Amino acid sequence: MTIFQTILQKFGEKGEKTGWTYLEIPAHIAHEIKSDCKVSFRVKGMIDNFPVKLLALLPMGEGDFIIPMNTQIRKGIRKEEGGIVIINLEEDTDELPQSEELMICLEDEPRALETFLKLPKSHQLYYNKWIESAKTIETKTKRITMTVHGMLMGMNYPEMLKYYRNLSSKQS
Numbered sequence: 001m002t003i004f005q006t007i008l009q010k011f012g013e014k015g016e017k018t019g020w021t022y023l024e025i026p027a028h029i030a031h032e033i034k035s036d037c038k039v040s041f042r043v044k045g046m047i048d049n050f051p052v053k054l055l056a057l058l059p060m061g062e063g064d065f066i067i068p069m070n071t072q073i074r075k076g077i078r079k080e081e082g083g084i085v086i087i088n089l090e091e092d093t094d095e096l097p098q099s100e101e102l103m104i105c106l107e108d109e110p111r112a113l114e115t116f117l118k119l120p121k122s123h124q125l126y127y128n129k130w131i132e133s134a135k136t137i138e139t140k141t142k143r144i145t146m147t148v149h150g151m152l153m154g155m156n157y158p159e160m161l162k163y164y165r166n167l168s169s170k171q172s
Contacts, residue, residue: 001045001090002032008069010081020068021081023047027063034091038063040122044092048085050076053092054125099128101140105148112151126157 009024011017025033034041044053050073057065077085106113116124127147134140150160 001088002029003086003088004029005084005086008074008079008081008083008085017068021074022066022068023085023087024060025057025065025067027065030057030063030065033057033089042092043067043089044094045087045089047073047087048077048079053094055092056122097128098124099131099144102128102131102144102147105144106151109148109152112148115151115154116147123157130157 006023006025009022011020011022030037033043038059040056040058043055043057046052052073055067057067060066074080077083079085106116116127119127131140131143131147134143146160146164150157150163153160153163155163
């Protein structure tokens with residue numbers, strides 16, 4: 001594991017990253033975690049005493065990376081921009097969790113399953129997180145249905161959301 005200290009930072013105007021709170025991971029530290037990697041990869045470990053897993057390191061150029069700090073992590077470490085944190089990280093090579101209900105439904109539609117399994121693991125995780133974050137069974141069912149239908153139509157995540165948003169506005 002790689003242990004180091006860093007400061008929570010926040011982007012000002014930075015395109016889609018505007019307002020993000022993040023940790024900067026310099027190239028030499030990223031190299032200790034996963035050598036010679038210039039693309040996004042996942043890590044696990046501790047930020048202060050808060051356990052984390054499946055966190056994406058995002059490349060920022062010249063070998064440097066950032067870790068976006070979502071609300072759950074910021075609340076867990078009880079720190080905001082300017083706070084100093086102790087980081088203890090290693091590459092996370094664990095299998096990405098799959099929504100059992102989604103996989104059952106995809107198995108009923110072999111074409112949809114084939115499309116889903118061709119997606120990069122990180123994209124599969126995005127669908128799974130979206131489905132599993134549903135607060136009600138109705139919402140979860142709706143999201144699974146949208147995903148299966150989107151896979152059958154060969155849509156990616158943003159295309160699927162746009163399709164259903166447009167469909168919903170036409171019915172209103």
